Amino acid sequence: xxxxxxxxxxxxxxxCDEAGRGCLAGPVTAAAVILPKDFxxxxxxxxxxxxxxxxxxxxxxxEHEAVSWAVAMVDNEEIDKINILKASIKAMHLAVNQLSxxxxxxxxxxxxxxxxxxxPYKCIIKGDAKFQSIAAASILAKTHRDEYMEQMHEKYxxxxxxxxxxxxxxxxxxxxxxYGITPLHRKTFKLIDTQLxxxxxxxxxxxxxxxxGGEQFRRLLNDHH
Numbered sequence: 001x002x003x004x005x006x007x008x009x010x011x012x013x014x015x016c017d018e019a020g021r022g023c024l025a026g027p028v029t030a031a032a033v034i035l036p037k038d039f040x041x042x043x044x045x046x047x048x049x050x051x052x053x054x055x056x057x058x059x060x061x062x063e064h065e066a067v068s069w070a071v072a073m074v075d076n077e078e079i080d081k082i083n084i085l086k087a088s089i090k091a092m093h094l095a096v097n098q099l100s101x102x103x104x105x106x107x108x109x110x111x112x113x114x115x116x117x118x119x120p121y122k123c124i125i126k127g128d129a130k131f132q133s134i135a136a137a138s139i140l141a142k143t144h145r146d147e148y149m150e151q152m153h154e155k156y157x158x159x160x161x162x163x164x165x166x167x168x169x170x171x172x173x174x175x176x177x178x179y180g181i182t183p184l185h186r187k188t189f190k191l192i193d194t195q196l197x198x199x200x201x202x203x204x205x206x207x208x209x210x211x212x213g214g215e216q217f218r219r220l221l222n223d224h225h
Contacts, residue, residue, distance in 0.1 A: 003044060003132045005037060007107060007122065012067075014096060014103035015133025018088045019047070019141035023166035024176070024191055025159070025184045026149050027073035028084065030091035031140035032099055032106075034067040035133050046128040047138040052146075059143045062136045069136075070098035071144045076186045083188075089114050109134045156182045 006013050018030040047055055063069060072094030074087040082090070093116045096106065106113075106121035109128050113121055124130060128138040146165050153162040159175045159182070166172070166184075176191050185191060 003135055004130060005035075005039070005132055007131070008105055009037070011104040012101065013105045013107055013133055014068075014099060015107045015109075015127070015131055015135070015137045016092045016096065017109040017128055017134050017137040017141050018091055019138070019145045020166065021084055021088055022168070024168050024172060024186060024189050025076065025161070025166040025182065026152065027075045027145065028079060028088050028091050029071060029073045029141045029145035029148075030088065030095045031069065031071045031137040031144070032092065032095040032103075033062060033069045033133050033136040033140060034099065034101055034103055035062075035136055036065065036067055039065060039132060044132060044135050044139075046126075046135055047142040049129070050139070055139050055143050058136075058139050062140060066136065068099045068101040069140060070095045071140055072098060073145070073148070076184055079186050080188045084186075085112060092116070107131050107134050109138065152184060156184070 012034060014032045014034045016030060016032045018028055020026060020028045041058065041061060043050075043054060043058055050058070072091050074091045074094070078090070079087040089112070092108070092113070096103070096116050096119070103119060106116065106119055107127060108121050108123045109126075111123050111125050113123050115121065124134065127134040129135070149161045149165045153160070158179045159166075160169075160171050163169075164172050168190075173192050176185070181187070181191065
């Protein structure tokens, strides 16, 4: 099924989507994109249906041809303070606020949103597979976040963020058990499989923490069960 160009032909619409909600580490990232009414690219699709190379190609096209686009991040500390849903919506608000053209209408991927200023909006489940502007936003959110996590991998190489991008893979969880957590980990998320109560050591462990750090982490958890 081809993606729809717009919901309302006579309005300036911005598609909004986020990336990184389910990750154990790093920010949640959102993008807002206003595409030209006549924009068309046969490769454009939901970012999850594309290869990394396809996303990178499309990112350049979108950023070059969009009427306006913006990307915003809300970090893990803010996620822990306000919860991931509110952080995702906040990131969308920040992205919309950065657009150089004020949209008349917002197309939101998913089923939850909080109105931004006085701009009307519509939530669309699986919108990134239905509308071009949301698909474009999903690609920008994903590629910008992936790029950031690859940079953070250089600082914390033990967690293989260059591959898992902070998502809860077996390797990522085992690294947390062995090396402890970094300043980028989300403390309110279930970080290891045996974790029953989310209680953390007061000292954040970096990637250079000795292997005993993970054992201390588990012991502190178990002491409170």
